[in-house]
Amino acid sequence: MPIGHHSWLSAFRLRILHRVRRMSELQQHLRDVSTTPTGHTELARRSAGVIGLLVLCIFLGASLILARIAFTLNQDELNRSQTLVQKVFDARLETVSSTLLNFAYWDEAFEYTKDHIDLSWIARQESMGRTLLAQYALNGVLIIDPQDQTRFAYIKGQLTIDRPQTWLEGDLNGLIHKARAMSFEQQTAQAYFTVEGKPAIVWAAAIRPLSYPLDVPAERLSVIVFVDALGENSLSQMAKTFGLNNLRHDTSNTDVGLDLSTEPRIRLTWDVTRPGDALLMVMFPMLVLSIFIFSFITWHLLRRSIKAARQIDLSHEAMLKSEARFRDVAEASSDWIWETNAHLTVNYLSDRFGTTTGLNVNECLGKSLQELLLFDQNEFMALAHSSLRHNKPIPCRHTDVNGRERIGNLLVRRIDTQGVVSGYRGTVSDITDDIEAKAYILHLSQHDAVTGLPNRTHAYEILQEKLAHDLTEHTGFALLYVDISGFQQVNDALGHSAGDRILSKVGQRLRQIVGPDSFVARLGGDEFVILTAPLSSTALSTLCETLLDAFEQPITASEQELRLGLCIGVAQAPVDSNDSQELLRLADIALHEAKANGRRTWRLYNAEMKKRIQERRQLEQDLKQALRNDELRLVFQPRFDIASSQLIGAEALVRWEHPERGMLSPAVFIPMAEETGLIVELSDWVMHHACLEANRWDASVFVSVNLSCIEFKRSDLVDRIRQVLARTGLSPSRLELEITESVMIDNAEGAREFMIELKRLGVKLSMDDFGTGYSSLSYLSQYPFDGIKIDRSFVMNLADPTANNQAIVKAIVALGQSLSMRVTAEGVETQEQLDALATLDCDQAQGYFLGRPMPPEHLREQIAALSWPAAH
Structure with a gap:
């Protein structure tokens, strides 16, 4: 309950106590009046005045009610007409709009x-x-x-x-x-x-x-x-149809109107009937006449009411009932009421005092108020002698029977007897529960429900507080931006409940490592922040290494032992920045640098990082510009059938001639495109142009396009490929999609469903870089691949009899043939490698020896021959 509400309620209860006491005095006075002969006439006169005032109030109240009813009737009619006009125009707009769509x-x-x-x-x-x-x-x-x-x-x-x-x-x-x-x-x-x-x-x-x-x-x-x-004729017809009076266009700001547009200003207005005015014309004269008659009858009756005894008895009975009612209210209130003499000795405590504190009321009577309550004496006296009717309460504290300290609001008024202070009277409102509830709510608003750590908002507040001090290199601190590597995959695999338990254990482990002098908070997701005490460079390095080593130990969740690494980005205050947002941003830059260098590592921010980030962002903007301006180009590396020496397909590779940095390797801009989401737009561009070019080749030659693992995380992959095939007109059987094993590792079931849908389109699927992953054999049997591509690392030393590569390639070829998959060797650079592949019954080959990536027009010339160059 708000403090202001307590103040009002306590003041109300204080007035109740005062009124109870006054009623007792008035009751005794009435007894005295009943024994005085002249009191009867005085009582009748007073009653006449009160009743006359009551009649006047009734007249005024009835008049106000009648006026209110009339106003409401007028307003309802206005609202009804405005609603009608609005509905008329809404219906008109909807009808014409639907008709227009039918014709469009x-x-x-x-x-x-x-x-x-x-x-x-x-x-x-x-x-x-x-x-x-x-x-x-x-x-x-x-x-x-x-x-x-x-x-x-x-x-x-x-x-x-x-x-x-x-x-x-x-x-x-x-x-x-x-x-x-x-x-x-x-x-x-x-x-x-x-x-x-x-x-x-x-x-x-x-x-x-x-x-x-x-x-x-x-x-x-x-x-x-x-x-x-909306001319006069159409508005008149509309007004006639829907019963509107004088519907017209009017730009003046009248009360009755409907604004259709502000630019240009279009406002309609009409005449509204006022039923409330008609009601007033009829009812107000009747009301005046009724009040006049009632007043006359009342005056006549009052003149005959001269029996003071009956009036005294009725008043006495009413006072007794009123006293009982107000006393019940006072005793039933949640606050307790007290009263003291001029020396603050307690002479009255309400029963609520015993209920609230557990103390015996009788034992507390006669004690000083300051023994029961702890409050500021000066504030108490200032409040007691204040001339204001409504004062703010002062805080106080008291102890209940269990020794628990409770907090309250104290209200006080002085008791004057013939101009002299004879005592004090007041209330105490117990607000302990309210304060504890507010403290609990504050805690909830500042802490994360999963880990119990401070949340992002509270962390930002603490960071600003620490930065508000004059920091030096010796009193500064470090901000560690911590990210849990691999958490998202674990969360997807085990579920959010297990993920929450993991986050809770991560938070506990972080707090145990950094100790009580450092501040740990969860920013959200799998990101945490640590604000350290002042540390030397060596101590900071030791702390980061300790954190990394600590998370080498597994975390148990859902009866599984999970190894989660950390990536940490570090920024220092005031060395790097004194601004909270900038310090977080710099730590985030360092974290990004740490992630780029693999899991389980940390990086301290330096200016070179910021420069690399800026260069990366510039490269991102340049790539967007290149995609918009069609500045990219494709080259194609041919693929040959080893047995027949025929050219059977080509792999599409993207190239970017940067206007300032020259020719950029795909290894530079492809990872950046994957991180920023541009890979989808880039992939669409490559696939579209590759399919257009393939339409110019012999129908027996297919085109191969690489897919990024990022594309499998979007639900529109199949639709995008379907649209490319529809726009370019390329037969689906002439499109091969190369997929790396990381796609299956990240999302095994989802990737399988995507591949099944792609196969339904009629395209071919090939596993790229086979043999470099972890579970390639199981993937081959579970996923609908048409072929596999042997990684160039196995082909490199194929002609060397001392190497084991021939046995590996032979096993891969045998595996592919047993699964009815074509096997392609990448990176063929010598005649010896090609001869060895032919001996091992490998199906297809691709490499610099057979053909380097070439412009489309050169590939078309080679396709005309449908074989590798004669020199080879």
Whole structure:
């Protein structure tokens, strides 16, 4: 309960106690009055005054209620009419919008208007304009071609060749572009214009096919436009139809109105009936007459009420009941009431005192108030002698029977007897539970529910507090940004419940290692932050190594022992920065550098890191620009059938001629594209251009494209490949997708489902770099691969009889043949390697010896021969 609420409630209860005491005094006074003969007449006079005031209050109250009812009736009528007008226009907008979509989604109209408009077809559409204007009370129908030229304009019941801009005042081109942009959302664009000085509603929708997919971009679509001018005739017809009085266009700010648009300003207003005014005209005179009659009767009755004894008895009985009622309220309240003499000796305690504290009320009477309560004496006296009716309580403390300290709010008023302070009276509100609840809520808001560690918000507050001090190199501290390597895979495999237990154990282990002088918080996910005490460079290095070593020990979760590594980024204050956000950012940069160097490592921030990050971001922007401007190019490395020496396919490889850095290796920009998400756009570009180029080859030659493991984490992979095949027209059987084993390691079941869907498209799948992973044999039997590519590391020393590579390659070839998969050897660089592969019955070969990556035109020349060069 808020402190202010306690203050008001305690003051109310204090007034109750005061009133109870006053009632007792008044009761005795009434007894005295009942024995005085002259008291009867005085009582009657006072009663007459009170009743007269009551009659006046009743009259005023009834008048206010009647006025309120009249106002409510008027307001309800206003709201009803506004709701009606709103619904009328909403229905109008919905009807015309639906009609426009019906005409926009029209196969015939799309065929005659895409790219350019068939004018002969337009000439036959006069009946369409006439029908629309007649049936839907429109003022104009326009058709705009993709070049934003008006090709059809049916305005005011006749065809016209005038440009609509001479008739419509508004941003028509903007509305047309918006309609094209919304063409894929099956919605119309809508805006308010003016027509000949009158407001008008204008709808626009792109014309597109209804029964088959759209095969042109939005900017090549024509647009159909409906115009509905809100003139006097249309508004009058609308008002007549829906029972509105004098519906009109008015830009003045009247109470009754509906704003349709602010730019241009379009506001409708109408006349509203006022039933409340009619009610007042009828009821108010009746009310005045009724009050007059009632007042007369009351006055007559009061004059006859001269029997003081009856009045005293009735008043006495009412006072007794009132006293009992107020005493019950006082005793039932959650606060306890006290009263002392002028020396603060307690002479009264309410029963709630014993209930709240557990102490015996009688034993506490006669004690000093300061023995029961701990409070500031000066504040107590200032509050007691304050002339304000409503004062804020002062804090106090007291001890209950169990010795537990409790917190309260103390209110006090002085008791004056003939102008002299004779005592003090007040209440104590126990707010211990409220304070504890607030402390608990504060704790919850500052701590992570999973680990019990401080959360991001609290960590940021602590960081700002530490940075607020004047730090030096000797009093500074280090910020460790900690990331758990491999946690996401464990969380996906074991579930979120197990993941939460792991995070809790990680938090406990971090706190145990860094000790009580350092601050540990969880930022979210698998990221933690540590704020250390002042450390030397050696001590900081030791701490980081200790953290890394500690997480070499397994963590048990779901009856499994898990080994999770750490990556740590470190920034120092004030050496690196005195700003909290900047310090976190620098530590994050160092963490990124640590991740780039593998799991279980740490890096201390330095300026070179920031430079590399900036270069990487610049490279990211350059790659985006290159994709937009089509600055990339493809080269193709041919693949040959070893037995027939025939060229059977080619692998598409992307190259980037950077305008400033020259030719960049894919090893430079492909990892960056995977981290930033650009790999999807880059992959789409490569696949699209590779398939287009493959269409120019002999039908027996396929093209091979590499897929990134990042693409398998998105749900649209299959749809993207399906769309590329549809746009380029390449047969799916001529597209081979090369997939690395890391795809299966990251998401085994999800990758398998994707591959099954890809096989349904008809494309071929090949496992790239076979033999370099961990579980390739099991993957071959479980996943629908058509072929495998032997990594170049096995082909390198194939001709060396002392190496074991021949036995490995022979085993791989035998395995592939047993699974009906074609086997391709990568990295063939000598005739001896090629001869050895032929001896081992390897199916296909690819390498510099057979053909380096070459431009598309050179590959086409080689495809014409369908064999490797004669020199080989």
